[in-house]
Amino acid sequence: MYCYLPFRRLSNEMSPEIAQAVADSAADLTDPGGQLDIVWHGGEPLALGQRKFTALLAPFEQLRHAGRIQHSVQTNATLIDDEWCDLLARYQVRVGVSIDGPAALNTRRVDLRGRPAFDRIVRGIRRLRDHGIRFSVIAVVGTEGIEQPESLLDFLADLGPHTIGLNVEEMEGVNDQRCGIAQDQAERFWQRVLNWRRTHDGGPALRELDRLADYLYLARSGQRDEWCRYGLDPIPTVSVDGDVVLMSPELAGISDDAYGDFLAGNVRSQSISSMLAQAHRLRYVREFMTGLSRCQAECEFFDFCRGAQACNRYFENGSFATTETDYCRLTRQALITALHTSTKKEIAA
Ligand code: SF4
Known part of the structure; x- marks a missing residue:
């Protein structure tokens, strides 16, 4: 587990x-x-x-x-x-x-x-x-996997999934240590993932690259509104006893002095739609919306990123009203800069 x-x-x-x-x-x-x-x-x-x-x-x-x-x-x-x-x-x-790669990269799954x-x-x-x-696989990419994307992807593709998801290791929930992966390492990782994709036509879909391709297609074809539609998902998460948290499953079962228990309600006494209608009353939801507004105003990656990932803001920065996190630097920003660098190299070649 x-x-x-x-x-x-x-x-x-x-x-x-x-x-x-x-x-x-x-x-x-x-x-x-x-x-x-x-x-x-x-x-x-x-x-x-x-x-x-x-x-x-x-x-x-x-x-x-x-x-x-x-x-x-x-x-x-x-x-x-x-x-x-x-x-x-x-x-x-x-x-x-959930599998992180070949046995040597999978030692934490016990x-x-x-x-x-x-x-x-x-x-x-x-x-x-x-x-x-049909099945997909999701791999958490840690400090070892980040340096060997080709062998990681070869292994995962050989398992026969229809889609591979790559979660660069992040700090959330009980995983409360910074991952130790630098942004330039992540950028090189995504460049090599892009190269792997180019040489593996017909293999499984790569979730992160598909998302980027969808964005580029919609942006180029004048359908940005369609992309914005993907933006904010309240992700109601119901725990075994019916308690509901919003914005991030990782908030389930957690409490702190500033935010309390993060609960939006309990399905035994209230529908999820009514919880969503009253979500603005929750401090962490309001703060998250502030964080999103700041992302939109300040970040050059917002158009693609849409500023998601409430839990990373909380676990890394201690507040939902913040913007940048390791998650967004390593997964959203590094992916875009990797594509930019790869494209420039291709044009120059
Ligand atoms: S990349 Fe980070 S700072 Fe930029 S919009 Fe996304 S979450 Fe916000």
Whole structure:
């Protein structure tokens, strides 16, 4: 287990009643024609077991059959067996697997007893492939991976995902140490990722590059409004007992003197849509909006970035009203400057 949430070693379980309340809220939140993504994550969601997990999915069935919601699960894949594959296929659950690369880069992904999870992750992925279940992978890129993007990407691509997501290591939740990756290191990393992409046509999609390509396409074709639509997502996150935090899942289970417990409400007594309608009353949401306004006014990368990532502002800077973070420097700014440098080199060649 390798996770940003506090208390992740506790085995609290969501009850079907909470799931029902979330489903009721989801019905409010989806427009006909729109689809809501219900993401099951935090700790290892498959540890719940198939019977209990099925009981949590049941309240959403009407909405799923109407095409108004789609389930996703973020898992380390170690528990995936034939029965899980059947369940995931039956409920059309999108699967994201967390794996940081080959065994040498994956040493921090361990089970609760501290045993390396690598072999079991790969075995679970093989099982998904045997069942023809599409999956994506998300890798946390640390100080070692940042220096070897080609071997990292070769390994991840060989696993057979449809998409690779690269999370340059950041400071959030229980991961409260600065990552030690410099911005110029990240820029070189993204340049090499761009080069890898150029020489690997037909391979899996790279999430970060696809996002950049979408932005460039919309900006060039005069559809910037479409891009701005992606901007702010309140990301309501429901904990096992129905408590809801906004803006960032990493705020679940955290409290401090300045912001209290970050709670927007509880689904047992209030719908998520009414929590969103009253979100402006929460200090951290108001501060985050101030931070976004400052990003828009001050940052040359805002047009692409849209100033997201509330949790990084809080965990790194201690306030949501701030702007720059390691996350945005290493993932948003370094990606843009890498593209700029690569393009200049190409033109000069
Ligand atoms: S790159 Fe950083 S400072 Fe710039 S808009 Fe994004 S979050 Fe704000």
